[in-house]
Amino acid sequence: MESKAMASPRLRTRDIVWFELTLMVRDQWVMGFALVFAALLIGVAWFGISVSQRTGLMGFSRTTVSLLNLVIYLVPLMGMLSGVHSLTQRDRAGELIFSQPLSRPRLIFAKFIGQCLAMALGMVFAFSLTGAVIAMRQGGADAGGYILFAFLSLLMAAASVGLGMVCAVVTRRSMAGYALGVLVWFFLVALYDLAVLGFGSVLSEREANQLFMYSIFLNPIDLVRVASLMALGGEEIFGVAGAKLAEALGGYSTAIATLTGALVLWALVPGGSSSLLLCRRDLI
Amino acid sequence: MIVLEGLTKRYRQVVAVEGITLSLEPGRVVALVGPNGSGKSTLLKLCAGLIRPTRGRVRVFGHDPFQRPSLALRHISYLPQRPELPAELSVWEVVDFYRRLRGLPPERTEEVLRTVGLYELEQADKLCRELSGGLAQRTTLAIALLAEADFLLLDEPTAQLDPRSAKDFFDFLKETHARSGGRHGIIIATHLLDELVGFTDRIIFLCGGKVVGDLDRQELDRQVEEMEQLRIEVEGDGDEVVRVAREAGARKVSPNAKGYLVVADPESRARVVSELERRGLRVRSLEVIPGRLEKLYLKLIDQVVEEAQSGE
Numbered sequence: 203m204e205s206k207a208m209a210s211p212r213l214r215t216r217d218i219v220w221f222e223l224t225l226m227v228r229d230q231w232v233m234g235f236a237l238v239f240a241a242l243l244i245g246v247a248w249f250g251i252s253v254s255q256r257t258g259l260m261g262f263s264r265t266t267v268s269l270l271n272l273v274i275y276l277v278p279l280m281g282m283l284s285g286v287h288s289l290t291q292r293d294r295a296g297e298l299i300f301s302q303p304l305s306r307p308r309l310i311f312a313k314f315i316g317q318c319l320a321m322a323l324g325m326v327f328a329f330s331l332t333g334a335v336i337a338m339r340q341g342g343a344d345a346g347g348y349i350l351f352a353f354l355s356l357l358m359a360a361a362s363v364g365l366g367m368v369c370a371v372v373t374r375r376s377m378a379g380y381a382l383g384v385l386v387w388f389f390l391v392a393l394y395d396l397a398v399l400g401f402g403s404v405l406s407e408r409e410a411n412q413l414f415m416y417s418i419f420l421n422p423i424d425l426v427r428v429a430s431l432m433a434l435g436g437e438e439i440f441g442v443a444g445a446k447l448a449e450a451l452g453g454y455s456t457a458i459a460t461l462t463g464a465l466v467l468w469a470l471v472p473g474g475s476s477s478l479l480l481c482r483r484d485l486i
Numbered sequence: 487m488i489v490l491e492g493l494t495k496r497y498r499q500v501v502a503v504e505g506i507t508l509s510l511e512p513g514r515v516v517a518l519v520g521p522n523g524s525g526k527s528t529l530l531k532l533c534a535g536l537i538r539p540t541r542g543r544v545r546v547f548g549h550d551p552f553q554r555p556s557l558a559l560r561h562i563s564y565l566p567q568r569p570e571l572p573a574e575l576s577v578w579e580v581v582d583f584y585r586r587l588r589g590l591p592p593e594r595t596e597e598v599l600r601t602v603g604l605y606e607l608e609q610a611d612k613l614c615r616e617l618s619g620g621l622a623q624r625t626t627l628a629i630a631l632l633a634e635a636d637f638l639l640l641d642e643p644t645a646q647l648d649p650r651s652a653k654d655f656f657d658f659l660k661e662t663h664a665r666s667g668g669r670h671g672i673i674i675a676t677h678l679l680d681e682l683v684g685f686t687d688r689i690i691f692l693c694g695g696k697v698v699g700d701l702d703r704q705e706l707d708r709q710v711e712e713m714e715q716l717r718i719e720v721e722g723d724g725d726e727v728v729r730v731a732r733e734a735g736a737r738k739v740s741p742n743a744k745g746y747l748v749v750a751d752p753e754s755r756a757r758v759v760s761e762l763e764r765r766g767l768r769v770r771s772l773e774v775i776p777g778r779l780e781k782l783y784l785k786l787i788d789q790v791v792e793e794a795q796s797g798e
Contacts, residue, residue: 225574297570
């Protein structure tokens, strides 16, 4: 009875990744996201270039900074929603697939990778197109910072997909999952910094500085914001605070590497947590 | 073998299944029957590892389906109540995806689509969103049949179908089961009791999350036969009819719009008729009303309700 044929775990993971990705492509989520995201990025970059040309501030980096706000608002929201979607829709996370002889962590991990790839497809398309527009208008100087920014945004997308999956597992309901996802997104993009500032205001200067520094690691959006700005010319943009942060983390390059490392953890931990949580719970 | 031991499942305050102990052998057709909320679906979900028992345990060939799905669920194919097919994939793509998950050879997709008749109907290339309810259910059945698992768990598979499609589904299921030589066990939760006659080897009646009856085919046939009735239209005094029928061996005689309903075993029936004739009560018409599983079901459920009420 134990000799029933089974695909190797690696093959099954690949098949589930393909399944997720195909579903996202077929229901035009990837295309829609890619087009809207590209249009917004190009729009912001275009206006950024026009303004910088008029004020005499030129360069790939300056234009990239103008994209930062758009990306850190939009990407986590989309990632969060797609994470919730992947675990609350019955056609992709229903009884049929969960009654297959697969371990739940493997199934969730594969779904997570599939969702991340779907987001990455759209983002790579949008960043490539926008990068080409910027390069055509302003040349390719400082393109490294832009590429790093795009890479960090991909990690942030993975982190938010994982957080979305956690929201889905915790709430176990589609609408409640989306609502919690939006709440978490709003907290991370808007309330978190306010909360940290408020808390820091009652501490001594030294304690507050430490709080501000370490609080960056607890929010993937802050990690992207700070690491990108450092890579795009942190000394000019951050001034003394940036210098202190860089000093504490061992210099600008080390600081960027540390922040990127933290973001990699953020990309993996929520997705992993959702697997573990779902292992202990009834199917959504 | 699926073994359930003291199985209880609670959803907060609601007890869905309580203290169920059962053994289910492969190769047999077992029906789970009971009113809505009796615990049929919960029981199947527990066997398929979709939910975790609150108390007790489930073992599928010795493995816990919730903790060790990769081992336990090799022996199980589960067909959910509602087809959950991704709208934008074709029938072929969906079935083939599940085929790959089970590590089966590529030709199995075509085989199983032929088995459920979707290949011949040229439905395999259709997108799932274009399928009717019946065809969507057949596609889901194709997925469930892929692995030729030891147990096929069907959770009210006809709940979303119209009566014609439901009948077709059962005919198809019986045919497929017969074609496979009855090698694989089927555990089916359903309300369509008439479809079960002659098909199931065992019926488990559930009510309020508990097993209230567990009958194998012989016992089932006996109990259903016992419920056979004789409808007699007789000319003459009503009290006399009842008295004579009772004397001739009828277990129960009750007036009916068209005459009298007489409950008697087959030997006594002939005696009742000849005795009525002998006493000058002319029998105008005679009809045997076969016992029905539905009546047995209602009888069992009514008993449970009565017991519960008397307990209060």
